[in-house]
């Protein structure tokens with residue numbers, strides 16, 4: 272999967288009438304466990320998807336100033352042009368703000384960013400909660416740094432691309448998505464401690480246990496998504512302040528959240544503390560086995576996935592009707608577990624299913640949506656894959 276390098280080179284040629292110097296791929300991500308924990312300095316366990324964004328790029332040395340010239344297969348007929356000299360937040364709007372934000376963040380970190388032409392193609396559905404924006408940023412970052420001839424550490428790239436998204440585009444997201452896209456490894460989930468920024472690769476290969484991860488794009492996007500995300504962040508920060516800790520990560524016992532008198536803040540904090548614990552439990556199962564003697568690691572992970580969904584739905588209140596219905600239908604049809612992923616209020620559900628249950632789960636979710644006259648869901652494979660990289664030119 273991921274769009275073909277030859278198609279994006281062809282797009283480059285048709286946009287810019289020339290050959291690209293290289294093609295780079297950055298994947299989208301799904302998150303196995305740990306939602307809304309990254310900006311609370313907690314734990315996350317995402318993985319890179321097989322679906323991604325490819326960028327064909329070439330340096331553009333222009334006597335009239337450095338420019339980024341961008342086109343995309345998903346935005347046919349439009350070419351965006353951004354001047355890199357004097358670039359500052361607020362100057363670029365629409366999708367081009369993401370690559371421009373990367374150039375801005377690289378320059379702010381002291382890297383010499385060359386002018387470049389870049390053509391993008393994607394098979395990460397936009398608005399599906401699979402981090403197509405992080406993939407766009409990471410593909411841009413790899414392309415621009417390699418065109419500049421500088422090797423930048425992947426963690427530093429993750430921090431810079433996130434900074435571009437936060438400060439240039441104005442989206443107050445955490446560090447999870449860019450980290451997954453840049454550091455993912457095939458057959459592994461990425462354990463990231465968002466306080467120390469330490470990472471480790473946790474072997475995760477459901478196919479080896481005759482199971483699979485199934486993504487259900489609910490195709491729903493509800494209003495106020497950005498505002499609600501910011502509001503949740505503010506609630507978490509307020510809860511931490513009231514409890515006298517630098518961030519909710521510092522709470523290790525869920526009983527500590529009982530000291531919050533405000534019931535909403537108490538629920539928000541409870542989600543964060545329990546989801547941090549669930550990340551570590553999943554990692555424990557994946558690295559040490561179930562410990563129960565039954566060897567049913569996938570069953571245990573499935574149970575935790577569903578528990579996390581309930582917590583996101585009832586305590587953090589970021590789920591949406593289509594996700595709740597998809598989770599219920601998947602579980603009834605035999606999924607081991609399922610939960611919404613990403614920021615919430617729209618996007619995708621991740622379910623863990625044994626191979627023989629995959630078809631019944633798909634049919635049950637489609638039927639449940641059909642009964643409500645909702646747009647049919649889209650089913651996508653979610654295979655833990657390699658992170659961002661340069662592709663060979665054909």
Ligand code: GLA
Nearest residue numbers: 306307444445446447613614
């Ligand atoms: C979005 C953000 C991430 C993270 C998730 C929720 O995907 O970009 O940083 O906060 O929401 O876990």
